[in-house]
Amino acid sequence: MPWARLAGLLAAAALLAGGCGSTGTDAVGGSGAAPPGFPVTVANCGVTTTYERPPRRAVSLNQHATEVMLALGLERSMVGTGFLDDRVLPEFQAAYDRVKVLSKEYPSFEALLAAEPDFVYGGWSSTFDEKEGRGRPALREAGIDTHLNIEECPRGPVTMATVEEEIRTIAKIFGVPERAEKRINALRAVLDRVKSKTTGTAPTRVAVYDSGDKTVFTAGGAGIGNEIIRLAGGANLFSDVRKPYGDVSFEQFAERAPDVVLIYDYGDQSAEAKKRFLLSNPALKDVPAIRNRRFAVLPLSSTVTGVRAAGAVEALARQLHPDRFA
Incomplete structure (x- = not known):
């Protein structure tokens, strides 16, 4: 991509991000004052981000990132998604169908910017491939916040506690912590049921x-x-x-x-x-x-x-x- 074109896209995205606080609407934050609990600061895989309010124009890339968003009921805060490995779970299909699919795999940097996101959530580190122009620094320069699934930068062995942490963090970013607890309780119920069967x-x-x-x-x-x-x-x-x-x-x-x-x-x-x-x-x-x-x-x-x-x-x-x- 010519540098002049790239610079123009970055400038446009930065102007968009600067205007999001007064023009966007979503199911979580609305268009008025920031909801209780904000600002929220999240340290994620070497990148620290402060969210003044919940994202309103999110893009999820990779299956597990998309399904975390849908499990938390955040489809109204999404403007795009991409790169499934499977069909989404049946319980999420109706919500998924409301979200625009940007690409079969990863969108180009230009296509990603065209969706005008304020937040990109990636499941794998390849989401933010710098060689493809989608590096987290480039997206930040464009005024777009990012989050990477923490299995890509664990502090130790990945366990079910890590799964819970990921769900809670996304819920925190979007201002819906109670939804995380409801989902986590459902996951724990499944694990308890399995344990009762396999003990011994x-x-x-x-x-x-x-x-x-x-x-x-x-x-x-x-x-x-x-x-x-x-x-x-x-x-x-x-x-x-x-x-x-x-x-x-x-x-x-x-x-x-x-x-x-x-x-x-x-x-x-x-x-x-x-x-x-x-x-x-x-x-x-x-x-x-x-x-x-x-x-x-x-x-x-x-x-x-x-x-x-x-x-x-x-x-x-x-x-x-x-x-x-x-």
């Missing part, structure tokens, strides 16, 4: 197959995937990988001898295709899960720090311990 069971030995034909891209011990397995009554055999994800060899995968292989389902390669690949791999022929054809499947959209996490625990628990849910 021996943890099932689980290894994740995300992807890979030369090595296995698997879930390590630092991400929400490890927590989902633990709460579902499993033991992640690669919890010693001190990252959310990591590559291990097929020989290492075989040596750990999982009783269940958990497949993350997404992209062009279906879960069934992944199963066929694993079953045909001679390095895995003696692995109990392969020998017994014992697989569990979760959509990738459920294995991230968002509102699906508790449902993922229940879905996995039903596959690991079906007798407890009969």
